[in-house]
Amino acid sequence: MPIYEFVCRACRRKLSFLVRDITAPFALRCSFCGNTELSRVISRFACHKSLSTVWDESGEPTMHPGEDYYRDPRNIGRWVEKKFRNMGQELPSGVQEKIQAARDGVLPEPLKDLESASPTAAYD
Numbered sequence: 517m518p519i520y521e522f523v524c525r526a527c528r529r530k531l532s533f534l535v536r537d538i539t540a541p542f543a544l545r546c547s548f549c550g551n552t553e554l555s556r557v558i559s560r561f562a563c564h565k566s567l568s569t570v571w572d573e574s575g576e577p578t579m580h581p582g583e584d585y586y587r588d589p590r591n592i593g594r595w596v597e598k599k600f601r602n603m604g605q606e607l608p609s610g611v612q613e614k615i616q617a618a619r620d621g622v623l624p625e626p627l628k629d630l631e632s633a634s635p636t637a638a639y640d
């Protein structure tokens with residue numbers, strides 16, 4: 517259910533309306549002053565995280581200070597394995613095979629396309 521945000525043109529307060537049925541007309545009225553002239557506000561729907569928040573949540577790379585974590589192919593897929601383990605789920609065999617192949621230097625098909633898209637590829 518979308519939430520629409522408006523600003524009251526009279527008192528400038530911000531109002532949020534949860535719209536249960538987008539096809540049904542809904543009355544817009546300021547809940548503070550009763551004014552019916554409201555201006556639509558573009559809602560924020562993206563959640564921006566700081567790099568340190570991302571690191572706090574994933575544990576990388578601060579979990580391994582001083583190591584060249586991302587350059588070590590043995591670490592490919594570690595985060596996925598950890599998440600499945602934390603959820604008490606067994607990693608699907610297809611995923612495990614792809615991770616092992618990547619650790620062995622064989623990239624999954626969609627990533628192989630990236631090789632041809634490298635900056636130097638155009639000059640070959």
Ligand SMILES: [Zn+2]
Pocket residue numbers: 524525526527528529546547548549550551
């Ligand atoms: Zn108002």
